[in-house]
Amino acid sequence: xxxxxxxxxxxxxxxxxxxxxxxxxxxxxxxxxxxxxxxxxxxxxxxxxxxxxxxxxxxxxxxxxxxxxxxxxxxxxxxxxxxxxxxxxxxxxxxxxxxxxxxxxxxxxxxxxxxxxxxxxxxxxxxxxxxxxxxxxxxxxxxxxxxxxxxxxxxxxxxxxxxxxxxxxxxxxxxxxxxxxxxxxxxxxxxxxxxxxxxxxxxxxxxxxxxxxxxxxxxxxxxxxxxxxxxxxxxxxxxxxxxxxxxxxxxxxxxxxxxxxxxxxxxxxxxxxxxxxxxxxxxxxxxxxxxxxxxxxxxxxxxxxxxxxxxxxxxxxxxxxxx
Ligand code: AMP
Ligand code: TRP
Numbered sequence: 001x002x003x004x005x006x007x008x009x010x011x012x013x014x015x016x017x018x019x020x021x022x023x024x025x026x027x028x029x030x031x032x033x034x035x036x037x038x039x040x041x042x043x044x045x046x047x048x049x050x051x052x053x054x055x056x057x058x059x060x061x062x063x064x065x066x067x068x069x070x071x072x073x074x075x076x077x078x079x080x081x082x083x084x085x086x087x088x089x090x091x092x093x094x095x096x097x098x099x100x101x102x103x104x105x106x107x108x109x110x111x112x113x114x115x116x117x118x119x120x121x122x123x124x125x126x127x128x129x130x131x132x133x134x135x136x137x138x139x140x141x142x143x144x145x146x147x148x149x150x151x152x153x154x155x156x157x158x159x160x161x162x163x164x165x166x167x168x169x170x171x172x173x174x175x176x177x178x179x180x181x182x183x184x185x186x187x188x189x190x191x192x193x194x195x196x197x198x199x200x201x202x203x204x205x206x207x208x209x210x211x212x213x214x215x216x217x218x219x220x221x222x223x224x225x226x227x228x229x230x231x232x233x234x235x236x237x238x239x240x241x242x243x244x245x246x247x248x249x250x251x252x253x254x255x256x257x258x259x260x261x262x263x264x265x266x267x268x269x270x271x272x273x274x275x276x277x278x279x280x281x282x283x284x285x286x287x288x289x290x291x292x293x294x295x296x297x298x299x300x301x302x303x304x305x306x307x308x309x310x311x312x313x314x315x316x317x318x319x320x321x322x323x
Contacts, residue, residue, distance in 0.1 A: 006031050006177075007038040007140035009082065009131075011046045012059035016066045017200035018273075019193035022182035022241050023146030029071045031144065037077040038138050038305060039067065041298075044082045044089070044130060048123040064294045066203060069284035080301030082134065087309040091133040092126070094320060098163050099129055108151055116196065132156040136163075137309045139172040147183035148192070150176055167319040170312075182241055186234050188217045201238075203277055204284055214270045219262040228255040228262075235265040243272045 008028050010020060028039055041060050051059075060081060072079060082088065104110070107128055114120045123130075131152050135143055136159075143153060153176035160171040184192045187199030194200070201213050217234050230236045230252040240248040251268060254260035287293060317323040 004035040004141045005038065005139060005172075006035045006142045006144065007040075007135060007138050007174075008144050009040045009042040009045070009134060010063060010067075011042045011049075012056060012063045013046050013049055013051060014059065014195040015200070015202045015205065016063055017187075017193055017195070017202050018238065018241075019146065019185040019187070019200070021070065021203055022185055023179075024144055025067065025070055025072075026182075027144040027177060027179055029067075031142075032073060032077045035142070038080075038140065038308075039072060039077055040080050040082050040134070040301075040305070042082045042131075042134070045127060048121065048127055050119060061291055061294055064298060065284060065287065068287065068294070068297065069280045070203070071280070074297040074301070078301050078304045079297055080305045081298050084298065084302035085137075085306045085309045087306070087313045088130070088133050088137050091137050091309075091313055091316065092130045094316060095133055095136070095159050095163065096126060096129050098166070099132075099159055103155055103158060104128060107155065109148065113196075128152045128155045129159070132159045135174050136160055136171045137312050138305065139308075139312060140174050141172060142177050143174050144177040144179075146185075147178055148194075150178060167316075170315055170319055185241070186237060188213055188234075190218050190234060201273075204281060207274070210273075211270050214273065215263070215266050217266060217269075222262075224261040225258050227258040228260075230255045233262065233265060235262065235269045239265065239269045239272055242269070242276050247272070 006028065008024055010016070010024065016025070028037065031037060041063055043056060043060055046056055046059070064079070067079065068074065104125055110120075110125055110127065113124060118124065132155060135153075135156050143149075145153065153174065157173055160173050164171055164173075187193030187197060188201065189197065189199040191197050191199060201210065214235070219234065220232060222228050233255055236248070236251055236255060239251055243251075251265060255265065314323075
């Protein structure tokens with residue numbers, strides 16, 4: 001049987017946080033041993049957010065550093081920068097001409113972003129077509145993402161099915177891989193953790209700042225002695241992902257029993273979090289100043305990814321009559 005190919009991407013729009021880690025990075029890194037893996041930094045997508053050039057450059061390197069520190073193995077995974085494979089923009093155009101306006105008008109992400117005041121440029125509207133091109137150009141079978149990307153995967157499938165109906169079975173129809181327990185991790189204010197809500201807990205940074213963020217997670221007003229429902233307790237929901245089942249069951253029991261306050265839960269969460277990321281922090285500080293290493297990994301990745309992309313685009317050019 002043909003080995004499965006997995007692909008995912010992340011925008012370099014800020015520091016990587018626990019939502020990114022549990023929603024996408026961890027599942028992807030865990031799969032790199034069993035499937036052919038493509039991971040990339042979606043710098044073209046980041047341009048839709050009117051990011052400053054220096055911030056884009058800096059974030060691209062720091063997101064790459066974070067991924068490698070968390071266990072992405074460049075020997076196993078093809079790791080690259082989206083813009084280093086310019087064929088993806090050509091495919092975006094070809095797919096755009098097969099994509100109805102209605103399909104894009106229905107996308108929540110566009111509606112949410114403009115409702116929050118983001119400037120509604122054409123790139124923001126066409127964002128899902130570039131994402132479809134990212135996925136389809138590498139003939140990806142599976143795409144690990146958080147729940148906020150589910151609709152974009154549905155759009156990708158729609159575009160691919162329509163394309164294949166018209167031009168023949170060229171594109172692979174991808175499947176989203178969304179882990180229920182971490183599909184939409186809450187942030188410090190109880191909304192979905194997101195760079196645009198200012199409610200994130202980053203993977204790396206200053207201990208004092210991160211401790212303060214965790215101690216500031218919102219909870220209800222139950223007192224120390226009250227019995228508490230673990231499912232209503234955000235620190236518990238995050239702790240569950242970090243600590244293993246046995247420790248999580250113990251915290252749930254203590255919350256239900258009463259006499260155990262939210263402050264205690266937050267303290268246990270901070271300790272588990274700080275321990276979990278310790279080895280990654282150590283790796284990160286060892287390679288932190290070696291930006292030439294990161295650049296080399298991304299350049300090597302781009303060569304490999306470019307080879308695959310060119311093959312697909314060549315097939316597509318023939319199919320649509322450009323060749
Ligand atoms: P982004 O930072 O928007 O490029 O997101 C990168 C990946 O992290 C995507 O697969 C998102 O779905 C995922 N992600 C972002 N925030 C969360 C969250 N709060 N919970 C789960 N997954 C998330
Ligand atoms: N839109 C994704 C996000 O913001 C990033 C992304 C771009 C992506 N292209 C992709 C994710 C292709 C998976 C596959 O999270």
